[in-house]
Amino acid sequence: MQDVVSIKDNHIVLPDGSIEKQTTTLNLGPTHPATHGVFQNILEMDGERIVSAKQTIGYIHRAFEKIAERRPLYQITPLTDRMNYCSSPINNIGWHTTCEKLLKIQTPKRVDYLRVIIMELARISDHLICNSVVGVDAGAFTGFLYVMQYRELIYEIYESICGSRLTTNIGRIGGFERNFTNVTWEKLERFLKEYPKALKELDDLLLRNRIFMERTIGAGPISAERALNYGFTGPNLRAAGVDYDVRVHSPYCSYQDFDFKVPVGSTGDCYDRFLVRDQEMWQSMKIIEQAYQKIQDFKGEEAEVYHADVPDYYLPEKKDVYTKMESLIWHFKIIMGEIDMPVGEVYHCVEGGNGELGFYLISDGGRTPYRLHFRRPCFIYYQAYEELVKGAMLSDAVITMSSLNLIAGEMDS
Amino acid sequence: MTTLTDRAKPVNRKPMTFLESIYLWNIFLGMIITIKHFFKKKATVQYPEQTRSYSPVFRGVQILNRDEEGRERCTACGLCALACPAEAITMEAAERMPGEEHLYREEKYAAKYEINMLRCIFCGFCEEACPKDAIYLSETHAPPAYNRKNFIYNKKDLLIPDPVTQPEEYAQAKGLREISKKNK
Numbered sequence: 001m002q003d004v005v006s007i008k009d010n011h012i013v014l015p016d017g018s019i020e021k022q023t024t025t026l027n028l029g030p031t032h033p034a035t036h037g038v039f040q041n042i043l044e045m046d047g048e049r050i051v052s053a054k055q056t057i058g059y060i061h062r063a064f065e066k067i068a069e070r071r072p073l074y075q076i077t078p079l080t081d082r083m084n085y086c087s088s089p090i091n092n093i094g095w096h097t098t099c100e101k102l103l104k105i106q107t108p109k110r111v112d113y114l115r116v117i118i119m120e121l122a123r124i125s126d127h128l129i130c131n132s133v134v135g136v137d138a139g140a141f142t143g144f145l146y147v148m149q150y151r152e153l154i155y156e157i158y159e160s161i162c163g164s165r166l167t168t169n170i171g172r173i174g175g176f177e178r179n180f181t182n183v184t185w186e187k188l189e190r191f192l193k194e195y196p197k198a199l200k201e202l203d204d205l206l207l208r209n210r211i212f213m214e215r216t217i218g219a220g221p222i223s224a225e226r227a228l229n230y231g232f233t234g235p236n237l238r239a240a241g242v243d244y245d246v247r248v249h250s251p252y253c254s255y256q257d258f259d260f261k262v263p264v265g266s267t268g269d270c271y272d273r274f275l276v277r278d279q280e281m282w283q284s285m286k287i288i289e290q291a292y293q294k295i296q297d298f299k300g301e302e303a304e305v306y307h308a309d310v311p312d313y314y315l316p317e318k319k320d321v322y323t324k325m326e327s328l329i330w331h332f333k334i335i336m337g338e339i340d341m342p343v344g345e346v347y348h349c350v351e352g353g354n355g356e357l358g359f360y361l362i363s364d365g366g367r368t369p370y371r372l373h374f375r376r377p378c379f380i381y382y383q384a385y386e387e388l389v390k391g392a393m394l395s396d397a398v399i400t401m402s403s404l405n406l407i408a409g410e411m412d413s
Numbered sequence: 414m415t416t417l418t419d420r421a422k423p424v425n426r427k428p429m430t431f432l433e434s435i436y437l438w439n440i441f442l443g444m445i446i447t448i449k450h451f452f453k454k455k456a457t458v459q460y461p462e463q464t465r466s467y468s469p470v471f472r473g474v475q476i477l478n479r480d481e482e483g484r485e486r487c488t489a490c491g492l493c494a495l496a497c498p499a500e501a502i503t504m505e506a507a508e509r510m511p512g513e514e515h516l517y518r519e520e521k522y523a524a525k526y527e528i529n530m531l532r533c534i535f536c537g538f539c540e541e542a543c544p545k546d547a548i549y550l551s552e553t554h555a556p557p558a559y560n561r562k563n564f565i566y567n568k569k570d571l572l573i574p575d576p577v578t579q580p581e582e583y584a585q586a587k588g589l590r591e592i593s594k595k596n597k
Binding site: 332 | 425471534545
């Protein structure tokens with residue numbers, strides 16, 4: 001057998017054929033600190049350049065769609081929490097509006113506006129994380145810490161309504177589980193007052209910063225045509241230059257009552273995605289202010305409405321359950337999931353934190369869905385990841401991943 | 414560029430100006446913002462010396478409730494186990510014997526009641542499902558344990574202290590929950 005390594009004239013000589021390829025294989029993930037979640041990328045590297053990237057999915061697959069086939073409608077809400085956990089109220093309310101579409105429930109205007117407030121807060125917290133993490137991946141950690149306390153404030157607002165911060169399980173079919181308290185409104189007012197300053201500060205730190213601009217401009221670009229072919233939606237598609245927004249094109253929860261703009265980019269690179277998300281946060285602030293104003297205008301009984309009248313699916317009040325037989329019977333029926341759904345097939349989508357979050361629900365008239373499919377935008381973005389990073393540097397791959405706002409929980413569902 | 418709606422608003426992507434391209438100037442601007450934060454109020458909560466207050470509806474670890482006379486409220490109807498999306502609750506019902514009226518409120522009670530805290534997702538459906546106000550989620554977290562067995566909470570771990578014999582512990586365990594019930 002030939003020696004593995006020989007030395008000739010003070011040089012190491014490798015045997016013939018021992019170097020089979022010119023590229024290096026590099027595992028980026030599944031538990032890499034730069035990937036923000038369990039993503040595995042098997043990168044073929046030529047020096048610092050990426051030749052090809054192979055994605056592995058399924059590391060946190062939890063079979064939500066299958067579990068949902070055995071659960072009554074209300075028990076599916078906690079499953080949706082765990083998809084895009086940066087903006088779980090959007091998932092929750094998206095699911096509730098899907099159910100309402102199947103059950104043909106009309107929600108009162110006040111419920112819609114309360115939902116809009118919660119959803120826009122969730123969008124802000126989602127974009128805030130994404131944008132500040134793009135900063136972190138570019139090497140600017142400070143901005144991330146400054147805005148974190150406002151995400152905390154958003155979480156406190158959730159907590160005062162539903163009692164939890166991350167996996168919110170907020171709302172019920174037909175509305176909310178309880179009315180917003182004074183604490184909630186105080187916190188919301190504080191948020192509206194203080195948050196623009198913090199966002200302005202994040203903009204000042206990153207937006208026109210030379211280091212950040214040079215780092216992100218041209219990194220991970222995608223053309224509008226390719227993005228559409230892949231099925232991009234949300235901020236990532238808008239950054240490529242297509243002004244598609246579910247809130248405008250098929251309004252849900254009375255979004256047609258609000259006046260807001262849809263920010264669009266042009267090249268679809270990391271800088272454009274950053275700008276689009278940043279502008280969307282400002283637009284979300286505008287929507288929340290309008291919704292808050294509209295809610296203040298409700299007078300009398302209307303100002304106390306926080307759920308639609310759906311006796312088949314919305315639980316009766318606890319004090320009635322303790323004392324009245326009729327309410328107790330309905331309470332048991334709803335909790336046990338004894339009420340059969342109407343036969344039907346609905347697709348409903350909401351503008352989630354990072355794209356069109358769709359729910360495709362087929363009901364055969366039983367107590368549980370016959371089939372439920374979640375259209376998860378992250379799953380679609382991840383398919384395009386190879387095209388986005390091919391030929392780029394390794395550090396661009398990391399920043400592209402965070403600026404696509406890939407969330408492992410949503411990708412695998 | 415053709416747009417789908419009249420709401421499109423292109424983002425500001427103007428090229429760098431001369432001033433912006435000066436490296437030191439950017440450092441200076443960034444440092445101003447950072448130094449400003451030295452003089453701002455600190456956002457940190459010095460846990461565990463300080464704690465932030467939870468909302469009265471916070472969903473923490475479950476507690477099995479008693480009535481004013483210290484009797485267990487649970488009647489083992491099984492609704493909480495049915496409502497649990499994580500299938501964390503198991504229970505066994507038993508019939509109340511004569512002479513046990515001071516222990517159990519109803520004729521039927523839960524002889525065995527277990528919550529697997531490793532399965533529990535703290536969604537709060539058990540509290541919502543309970544028709545007897547017998548279970549609710551308190552403002553405390555589930556404490557850590559060394560092995561899996563210790564995470565299966567039985568009645569001993571879950572029952573609230575007796576309001577008659579241990580009124581102080583009872584009030585502490587009860588927390589702010591009364592207020593939230595009124596709000597609802």
